[in-house]
Amino acid sequence: MMRKYLGAAAVLAGSLLCGAVMAQTYRAEYRLSTVLNTAFTWGQAGERWAELVKEKTQGRINIKLYPGASLVGGDQTREFTAIRQGVIDLAVGSTINWSPQIKELNLFSLPFLMPDYKAIDALTQGDVGKDLFTVLEKREVVPLAWGENGFREMSNSKRPIASPADMKGLKFRVVGSPLYNETFTALGANPTQMSWADAQPALASGAVDGQENPLSVFVAAKLPTVGQKHLTLWHYVADPLIFVVNKQVWESWTPADRDAVRQAALQAGRENVEKARKGIAGKDNAILKQIEAAGVTVTEPTAAQREAFVKATRPVYDKWAKTIGADLVKKAEAAIAKR
Template identity: 30%
Template sequence: MTFLRRTVIAAAAAAALSASFSALAQDIKPRLIRFGYGLNEASNQGRAAKVFADEVAKASGGKMKVRAIGAAALGPDTQMQQALIGGAQEMMVGSTATLVGITKEMALWDTPFLINNTKEADALLDGPIGDKIKDKLQEKGLVGLVYWENGFRNLTNSKRPVTKVEDLDGIKLRVMQNNVFLSSFKTLGANAIPMAFSELFGALETNTVDGQENPFNTILSSKFYEVQKYLTVTNHVYSPWIVLVSKKWWDQLSKTEQKVLMDAAKTSRDFERKDTREEASKAMADLKAKGMLVNELAPAEADRMRNKLTRVYAEIGTEVGMDVWIATQNELLKIRGK
């Protein structure tokens, strides 16, 4: 190749590159994104929020700034959801369970013992069923980007070890603000009390409630071991988190800006699931070391719980629609066959 030819090619390549950069630059405006979440900064939720913020900054050349605001400083999940719908806040991550009042199909994720392991969780949430439910949010003014892992929920309380369903009798148990959780735990005999997560530590400390249920990670990061003695490994439900955007605001973004957010959401999801699983695998030992008394619910006792919940399963079927319910069972069979 002659010198001249090489120079021409290099110049053309440089021109193409700068053209695409300036196209990109025009497509990305300076944006401030308030990204709220409920747990503290040192939690799996906080760590992944930071990854999301960093990814958005990197991909937008620093033009899109995510301000991650944890510890429910922008309000509990339900309040932030309303702020997103109204356009007063741009983004958040929170429990799907607190969304059921807005999009009833989200109740699917509250089905006790629906998902058995993380492989099933990822396949179901990232597959057609997960998408279908996520897309239902749009008509309510929310855009769901990706699901993060909250995790398999376990039970803690300050009264006694729970080895069988009868041990739940009369225990004042905080549940998420969600009818499926409320009726599940009432059916199992607990005195279920719906309450925002941000109120929970105080309520446990003052014995307003005796117990709660959350994944290992949260029991650890929210220091529930300071106010709870007994931990029962029940894995009674797999809880997702969902990254949400205000639709009012999303619709004002360029395609490039939307892609920056979507790509960063996916990167943060992959990081978050890995990080959460690593932490969860060590958390039981950590919680024992902090003084919690841990027992595992025997499989036969889990079956007894499941049997008691027959009516709740029927309620969820009605809530999410029989088509979704049946499609989910079929999808799970497919995933399990793989």
């Protein structure tokens, strides 16, 4: 009886100790960063991840969404550094915005590397995606799943664009990455880097003529209302999203809860990709019809016309392939060729 009593007491003491540790370790709330809010599929992905985590951990982990890169004053290129520093606990982040700190993520911004959605999947769901997760793991973050913001298409307020010559002299808002500056400069345009928060007022005032973003963003941001009446479907780069957790935060959770957070990220990522492609991919062109109904002229370059864009940007591609890593780029090209 005494042995049973002591055994039960030990179990109880262990449970109390575990509870005390949990009480000290688990915060009342964790901060999740996204660049876009819940009017966009990107923000919805963050919201969905938070919902699933709460559900799968029975409320032990509560996450609050901070959209608009608000935890870094709206400067989306500082987001990854803030995750490493612990200012941000979790994020659904863009490979573009994190590429200034993680050079390998520039892979997805190589002009005209990925011709279709199968090409994106060949990278994110294959060995290349695993290699990139390994790179991130060395930077004090834990990558869990891939999402998607989509192929970035080009719009402007001046004229239809079907060739690099049509871009000459036009001012385009681009994200804060040198690769985008060089790509648009090679095409004869005048690129201007600015945050998304500053982009819409700049488009409305005419300070810039055009921009490049996925169609889901074009619609949700109501860009035709700020003069974007000409859209070119050129699929020049894509913008995968990555679900990550700060490493110290991750290690503060129990293995069971880590698995729950991972499974929540994988589910939210799958749902996000499906949403990002709805109305755009394959034979589903509902979003395109919606854009045309708003009075937008849509130009889809022929194969020959697209090749002119490819040729003009090839020197940029070759230069940045060295920066990203020749072996990684070759592996990506091979994966796409086999898709």
